[in-house]
Amino acid sequence: MTQKPRKRSASTQEKRxxxxxxxxxxxxxxxxxxxxxxxxxxEAGVAYGLVYHYFENKEEILNxxxxxxxGLLAKVIETVDEQTESLEEKLRSVVNFILDAYRLVPxxxxxxxMEIARSSKxxxxxxxxxxEQVFQQLTQILAHHQKxxxxxxxxxxxxxxxxxxxxxxxxxxxxxxxxxxxxxDEAYDHNKHTITRIFLDGIxxxx
Numbered sequence: 206m207t208q209k210p211r212k213r214s215a216s217t218q219e220k221r222x223x224x225x226x227x228x229x230x231x232x233x234x235x236x237x238x239x240x241x242x243x244x245x246x247x248e249a250g251v252a253y254g255l256v257y258h259y260f261e262n263k264e265e266i267l268n269x270x271x272x273x274x275x276g277l278l279a280k281v282i283e284t285v286d287e288q289t290e291s292l293e294e295k296l297r298s299v300v301n302f303i304l305d306a307y308r309l310v311p312x313x314x315x316x317x318x319m320e321i322a323r324s325s326k327x328x329x330x331x332x333x334x335x336x337e338q339v340f341q342q343l344t345q346i347l348a349h350h351q352k353x354x355x356x357x358x359x360x361x362x363x364x365x366x367x368x369x370x371x372x373x374x375x376x377x378x379x380x381x382x383x384x385x386x387x388x389x390d391e392a393y394d395h396n397k398h399t400i401t402r403i404f405l406d407g408i409x410x411x412x
Contacts, residue, residue, distance in 0.1 A: 295346055303373050
């Protein structure tokens with residue numbers, strides 16, 4: 206009797222995932238405001254009404270995409286902070302994760318940057334709190350290393366965190382708009398290293 210609910214649960218999660226994946230593709234191609242639920246259903250290969258079975262509206266779908274992917278970034282930063290001592294390694298891991306995501310899941314990055322980061326719909330308090338959590342995590346890392354003597358005393362850790370994420374967002378925007386050409390292979394890794402070094406050179410306390 207316990208096996209059937211598990212099967213239904215797995216099926217439910219699979220259908221929900223299919224719809225979310227389809228929504229990412231449609232949002233990235235058409236934009237959030239231009240697409241319709243029917244577009245998502247067609248892309249997912251499911252009945253129109255099934256989308257409403259899992260999501261109330263387009264906003265809930267977009268929220269789910271945000272929660273899932275922004276939550277993953279939060280988890281990555283938490284893990285990096287727990288497992289790595291060096292500030293340089295922590296920053297490099299964050300830079301690598303964010304920029305590698307563009308190469309691995311460009312549609313997701315398109316939605317996260319172009320449809321979510323610039324959307325007034327995310328001015329509601331619950332989303333601001335979730336959004337701020339990631340910045341707060343990096344702020345705490347920077348503040349810790351400031352106390353350790355790795356970071357200049359005259360810099361505000363929160364401002365530094367916003368500057369780092371802001372720079373990465375603009376680089377991703379450049380990739381998405383085609384105004385910045387993503388390098389390939391070794392050059393791409395070199396660029397990630399360069400970005401990390403620029404951050405560190407700006408905030409590190411002189412020896």
